[in-house]
Amino acid sequence: MPNVSVNGIVIDDTFAEAFGMRATAIIITAPNRKWARQAAITMTGFATSVIGCGCEAAIDVELPPSATPDGRPGCRVMIFAMGTDELQKQLLNRVGQCVLTSPGSACFAGLEGSAALKLGSALRYFGDGWQISKKIGGRHFWRVPVMDGEFLCEATTGLTKAAVGGGNFFVMAETSARALLAAEVAVAAIGLVPGAIVPFPGGIARSGSKIGGKYKGMIASANEAYAPTLRGVVRSELGADINAVLEIVIDGETNDAVAAAMKAGIKAVIELGPKRGAVRISAGNYGGKLGKFIYSLKDMLP
């Protein structure tokens, strides 16, 4: 099938290729929205890519007081990793260093999964013997004394093995500003999709990569085919009208969540139109042989 054009934007006849991952979710609450977000943002810092961070994490959705277990404002945070052991390690390190420490915070399970990951049942040792175990309505909590009162933390949270990491698409524009605007509207739209996160800074990656490189030990390196400054020198994927490419990378609780997020993001870019935003949309893949999940762009159109 040749490339199609929707609302003046060229949609490449290609697909995104994604991988199976392990994921978990927690709900962080705080006395107000500012501090719920602060704890969530801190614990999801330096969590853009499993290549160098050990996990990929971000806020999934913000929760109003009516939707949290303690009636305070909260955030649902999702964490993705390649294996259960690494996910467990990242979860405890991040909650221990970034949520336990954040003023007024509390932490609850955010996922009912096929297996349990330790949360409060490991962090309770911070209490040094003064921690209190409480079972309330079938849920197990630990209360750990801290300097502003108590850190309440659910004993475990769920793990899902059905998570998908690496759903993506590229927005390609005539200027950097237009590419950025298109990517921003896509991220905003994906923010409304439950169960999907965009872990890069502000949800956007500019250094889309290829596997390996010419230097020994590089796991990933510059994707020169999409670098506009190399357009004339290498076998480029970019036409004469493209001067900036940004990538949206999506991790989802399920295959469906990733597809829904891609659809929502692409729809927003198309609605923005080529004059203000992207003139072309593409996606990254490895020829379809490595990833278990394939998202064809023509199936993702609104």
Place this chain on the structure above:
Amino acid sequence: MKALTFTLVAEPPERLDLSLLTAERLAGIERRDFEKIRIGMSKHGSKVGDIFRVAGNNLLDIVFEGGSARLDRVAEAMRGGSVRVVGDAGAQAGRAMRGGTLTIEGNAGPHAGSGMRGGRLEITGNAGDHLGAPLAGELAGMNGGVLIVRGKAGAFAADRMRRGLIAVLKGAGDNAGSRMIAGTLVVAGGTGEMPGYLMRRGSILLDRAPKSLSPSFVECGAPESVFAAVIDRHLIAEAILKRPLLGNAPQKYGGDNAVLGMGEVLFPR
């Protein structure tokens, strides 16, 4: 299948042991033999048929129509299904139950829910002394499940409790939560002398300051408490209470420091 219903014909002439009339104990007995089960505890030796009119056959839905303070050990050690007493129950109702629901639409005698490990026991009227507590010589009290008393409870409610939730809504007698090992006791409507006497761990949650506390309890401030918010919401969600009990920053007293001292008495300021 219709509920297995035992309708009380007249006030029993003696105390009755109803522990045989649960789904588990009746399972191996033919339906036509139910009337022959001996339940009288004295020389009368009353049988089920002498005291009750029996109808229905659903063992998982047992109803005692008409109550009496002489109906002891109702639903003892039940594991599932439901038992409902329309009227009063005697001593040790729901003792050692592990699952299912027992509802007493009246008053219960002493040792209701004694040593229960699971399930839900709700008493719409008052409960006697030693609610959920061990019998003399036993080491452990309530060890799981939910026990709700809509009326008053007598002395030593939740004695030696280790796990689970007891809620008393119209006040408890002296020494509520004495010797608690862990678990949660909720009392609205006031407590008698020295709640939490010799408690090791566990939580006693009150709707007002206790009128007396053992001097071995110490004041522990009133920081904001997420636990208070979570338990308040749980009690309302379970239809145990209609409005929050503790609020966001309850006053805490820690004790009993005559023993381990890791228990707490919380109440709104």
